[in-house]
Amino acid sequence: MTSTTDRTHDATALPPVAYDRLPALTAALAARAPDHDRDASFPAEGVALVHEAGLLTATAAGRHGGPGAGLADTVRILRALGAGDPAVALVTAMTLFVHAAEARTPAWPAAAYTDLLAESAVGPALVNALRVEPELGSPIRGGLPATTARRDGDHWLLTGRKIYSTGAVGLSRMLVFARTEPPGDEPVRVGSFIVRAGSPGLAVEPTWDHVGLRASRSDDVVLDSVPVPADDVIGLAEPGDTPGARPDPVTGAWNALGLTALYLGIAGAARDWLIGFLHERVPTALGAPLATLPRFQSAVGEIETALFGADTLVDTLAARVDAGDPEAAEQAGAAKVLGTRAAITAVDQALSLTGNHGLTHANPLQRHHRDVLCGRVHTPQDDSVLAATGRAALARRSPATAPVPSVPKGN
Structure with missing residues (x-):
């Protein structure tokens, strides 16, 4: 697997964080929030405003050309966005958490993360970890995912269903928590597989019909032999050793x-x-x-x-x-x-x-x-x-x- 250390990114690519725009951004999101709540529609234009203010990549590490915001700044951002439109704030939070984790403990394959940053430089690139399943619930309470990853040449093929997948229709990358189906006596391993939006066999079913956070579009994601490059896996390990099954x-x-x-x-x-x-x-x-x-x-x-x-x-x-x-x-x-x-x-x-x-x-x-x-x-x-x-x-x-x-x- 490609090394995840000592990699850099063009420092001029990612937008700078405009903290001074937070009050105006809160007001702009609040003006649109009632319509998105009523229609249960994904607030794509609100996400675009967050990107333009440099907030979606605020926690990207300095070594990647990011602002390197810490948790205190992230709390400030999410409080302001939550006051405007909590659905926008929630999908922003998931993306910020992913970049922050990569800043602290690099785990992404180098090429995959570089591609994500390049996309983030030109437009919103939302990321979320899809972990919850109908039978499993949340893996933080234990248990193996039913979603499987079967090796097929230079790809994995993912099959399963994830529920409560916040922002599913607007995600650029889905970090799908799955277990392998190894041949013979090889041990089962689990990890997060990097699924790109628009991949063959990937579908979002509009099942989200909650009372609150309606615009978050936390729909079901269905995977039917979705191909993932062999190296695009984070933390692949035996179940008891899997990073992220229970967070540090x-x-x-x-x-x-x-x-x-x-x-x-x-x-x-x-x-x-x-x-x-x-x-x-x-x-x-x-x-x-x-x-x-x-x-x-x-x-x-x-x-x-x-x-x-x-x-x-x-x-x-x-x-x-x-x-x-x-x-x-x-x-x-x-x-x-x-x-x-x-x-x-x-x-x-x-x-x-x-x-x-x-x-x-x-x-x-x-x-x-x-x-x-x-x-x-x-x-x-x-x-x-x-x-x-x-x-x-x-x-x-x-x-x-x-x-x-x-x-x-x-x-």
């Missing part, structure tokens, strides 16, 4: 904190709409805006305080992960639990304050509520985080490590 702590932290920032962006947009509504709404009996009532002021204060705490936690841990703090990486899962709960609660409270107005399709709050609920389903999920955190806490005070209490002597 830093990779897990990028996923947990990046996605939490996205959902906090949604909650921030909901808060902003609520504040505008409370200033504009003037009931006849009151003769003044709702924003003047202490009850609403306290409620907004509660929302603001919760989001401030969650945003600060995410930002702080992201900066510590960038600084190489292993404890921060281990704490990212707990931050996701706290952050997504804060985001969901904030939007729910906003709905309680606005009543029918918040649930009206003409207003965005109902969409924010549907979208923010999706924060619960991303890995790591709450039950996994809480179980792991509980085990760690109990282990710290196990009978073998706990101090033996002194017993006072009797008279």
Whole structure:
């Protein structure tokens, strides 16, 4: 297999990151988001705007001519995009995570990654890892994928079905998690096979019909003997040794904190709409805006305080992960639990304050509520985080490590 080290890329090819364009980009995405939500249509023009601002390749390594953005900058990007259109933010997040992982631990075949960067220089090149299957669920909970890769000369032939494939219709590359079908007594190996859009035998079935993040088009991807060049595989190894089946702590932290920032962006947009509504709404009996009532002021204060705490936690841990703090990486899962709960609660409270107005399709709050609920389903999920955190806490005070209490002597 081609070496993945010591490779370079033209430093002038990838667009620079325009962080100063984030507020305008958030507004532009927000203007289109209602239409894409209503039609469940993929927001291709929004993705193009993200590319033009240099954000799709922000995490590409400097050795490849990329900006080399860390997790703290990625959190900033995803919070802003999430406030505008979370579907655009989600497909951006998946692509940023792929480039960031390659920057930290090179694993792509050199030619395949060079091709991806060249495509990224001229237009949006979205990438996502397709791992979830109807029977398997997510491989992070264990088990082998049903999707198979059979060697045929200088290619692999992939066959199977992936579900919840975010952005499937807009992806340039699909990293398909599959197991090999070796001849004879050779061991089964698993890895991520680089499938290019438009490959023979590749089809996207429009099965996505969720309440939230409708524009993400997380449809089924069906593979029927899809050819993949023999070298276009990442992390091919025996099941127990496969990189990425269960992500390392830093990779897990990028996923947990990046996605939490996205959902906090949604909650921030909901808060902003609520504040505008409370200033504009003037009931006849009151003769003044709702924003003047202490009850609403306290409620907004509660929302603001919760989001401030969650945003600060995410930002702080992201900066510590960038600084190489292993404890921060281990704490990212707990931050996701706290952050997504804060985001969901904030939007729910906003709905309680606005009543029918918040649930009206003409207003965005109902969409924010549907979208923010999706924060619960991303890995790591709450039950996994809480179980792991509980085990760690109990282990710290196990009978073998706990101090033996002194017993006072009797008279």
